[in-house]
Amino acid sequence: MYPNLNAELARKGWSKKMLAEKLGVRYATILDKLNGKYPLTLNECKDVQDALQTDMPIDELFFTS
Template sequence: MFDKIEVIIFEKKMKKKEVAEKMGISYGQFCAKMRGEYPFTLDEALRLKSVLQTDLSIEDLFGSAA
């Protein structure tokens, strides 16, 4: 669902489990949120942006791919 996030994780050679751990949530929660089953909270979105060390805005990070 969040293609830009998937691409950034891949480009940074990170594992989703690693991202989830650094965010402080379980791998299962992270995957469910990435599938759109549950929304990311603002706090989680900010932590994800920090973990991915991206300059993209929250809007661009979570926006649909062009």
């Protein structure tokens, strides 16, 4: 659902499970939010951006195709 986020995860060599661990949330929660089952909040998006240590703007990181 978020191709730029998936690309950033791949560049880091991270899985979505690793992202969930870095954020301190359940893996199922990350999957639900990244697959569009539940919305992401702005604070969650910022947390993901910080965890990835990327300079990519949030609107670009969470661009949907």
